[in-house]
Amino acid sequence: MKYFECAVCHQQIFFGASFCEYCKAPIGFVASEKDMGTFRKDSENEWVSLNESYRNQKFKPCFNYSHYQVCNWMIPVDDENIYCESCQLTHTIPNLDEPENIQYWRYLEQAKRRFLYLAQRMNIMPRPKRSEDDRYGLRYEFLMPMEGQPVLTGHANGLITLNAIEADVVYRETTRVTMGENYRTLLGHFRHESGHYYFDVMQNRHPELVDEFRYYFGDERQDYGMALKRHYEQGPPSDWQDSYISTYATTHPWEDWAETWAHYLHMMDTLETAYFAGIRVQGNGRTLANLYFTECPIGGKDIEHILENWIALTFNLNALNRSIGLDDAYPFKLTEPVKDKLRFIHRHVLDKAFKSSQASHPA
Template sequence: MKYFECAQCQQQIFFLDSRCQHCHAPIGFVATERDMGTFQKKSETVWQAQNTAYKNHDYKPCYNYSHYQVCNWMIPLSSDEDYCESCQLTTVIPNLEMQDAIVYWRRLEEAKRRFLYLAQRMYMMPQPKKTPDDRFGLSYEFLMPMDGKPVLTGHANGVITLNAIEADVVYRETTRVNMGENYRTLLGHFRHESGHYYLNIMQFLQPELMDEFRQYFGDERQSYSEALKRHYEYGAPKDWQERFISTYATSHPWEDWAETWAHYLHIMETLETAYYAGLRVDGNGTTLASMSFKECPIGGQDFEHILENWITLTFNLNALNRSMGLEDAYPFKLTETVKDKLRFIHRHVLDKVFK
């Protein structure tokens, strides 16, 4: 993620904040400018931007910003919309009368906005789903389990459903351990499910890519239900780490794509953050290359250099975490087979499949 600074005091501000931690000026994300804006309040509904590029332009806070503090995005004052580009995508929220529901909703929206930031940076910003038959629109439903009925996180026809209880840290960590996963986050859920959504778009817009897709991920036309049943009954193949990014990726080509897609997004945003931070890491001169940047990773032409940087960065992140007695920050192995899948994704994102 890019680094942002307060237009009033020039201190760093963060993407999810609603107030500068240094000078306490109100701030918010302006999607049309792809920037965190600093504002002077003329009234509760009219905020004047202080940033040079759009100074004195008037904005209003998203309805969910001003009423529930679960959002921090701004809308041009001239717009007829009450909800920002992010909140328009959410069509169902948890029942706010339920205990902790608003906390869960806030955490879900924070993860969603971080996913959407990267989608916008990659020119893949989804639009709200207008009708059930809208092939390109996207909507989110955040549901709480009720009356003993579970909520299954998943995607179908442009609707992504998330189990809101996943926003409970204890529940999510318990589920991660019980399912034998080495990584489970809200942001990971958003990125994984977006993979299913974007695959549907790719299949419709450029069906000729599916032959190449099958070379890397397998034939997605096989029965999904039977593949999942087989996966949960027998588990992953013993050599799964040589060909897949995770055990779940072994269940079906759709899931292999979604898991690999999520990791591609992890790589892009994390390296973009390192790029804007000016980070550099010296390699050991033999097995570990030095990490340096000759271009922003997002939209970068040299994907081999991007992969080299990622290997060096994650090796050192894991080493630092271990020094603190923590689990690995990136507990995954990128084999050449997995890298080929990532190369396929990067190649066709650059070809503007989704733009």
């Protein structure tokens, strides 16, 4: 993620914040500018930008910003929408009569906005689903499980359902340990499930890429239910690390794709943060690789250098974590088959195979 600066005091401001921690100026994300803006409040629904490149333009806070503080995105003041581009994607939220649910909703929206920021930076920002038959839109439902009514996180036909209890860190960590996973986060859920959505976009818009997909990931036409049953009964193959990013990726080509897609997004977001932070590692030429940037990773042409930087960065992140007694920040291994899958994704992100809002492909 880029580094943002307050237009008043010029201190760093963070993507999830609603005011500058230093000068207390109100701030919000302006999607059209891909920027965190600093504002002067003329009224509750008229905020004037203080940022140089769009100074004096007027905005209003998203309804969920001003009424629930679960959002921090802005909308042009004359826009007829009351919800921002992120909140328009949310179709169902937990019952807010339950006090803890608003906090769960807040955490879910924070993770969703982080995912959407990267999607926007990659020029694959999804648009709201217009109807049940809309093949290219996206919709979210955040559902709380009830007695006798479990909620399964998943994707189907442009609808992503998330079990809202995953926003409870104790529940999520308990599930992670019970499932034998070494990584489980809300952001990871959003990125994984988006992989299923973007696979459908690619398959619908660019069916000519499906054969190439099958070369790297396998034939997705195999029975998914049987594959899932086999995975939970038998577990992954003993040599799974040779070709897959995770044990769950071994379940079915769809899950291999979604897991690898999520890791591609992890890689791009983290490397972009390192790029804007100016992080550099001078290796020793033997066991410690160099880390340096010649271009921004997002939209970068040299995937081999991107992969080299990712391996160097995660090695050092893991070493730093171990130095203070924490688990590895990135407990995964990139083998050549996994790198080939990441190369496939990068190749077709650049050619916009996952862009969902082309006018030539109406709902």
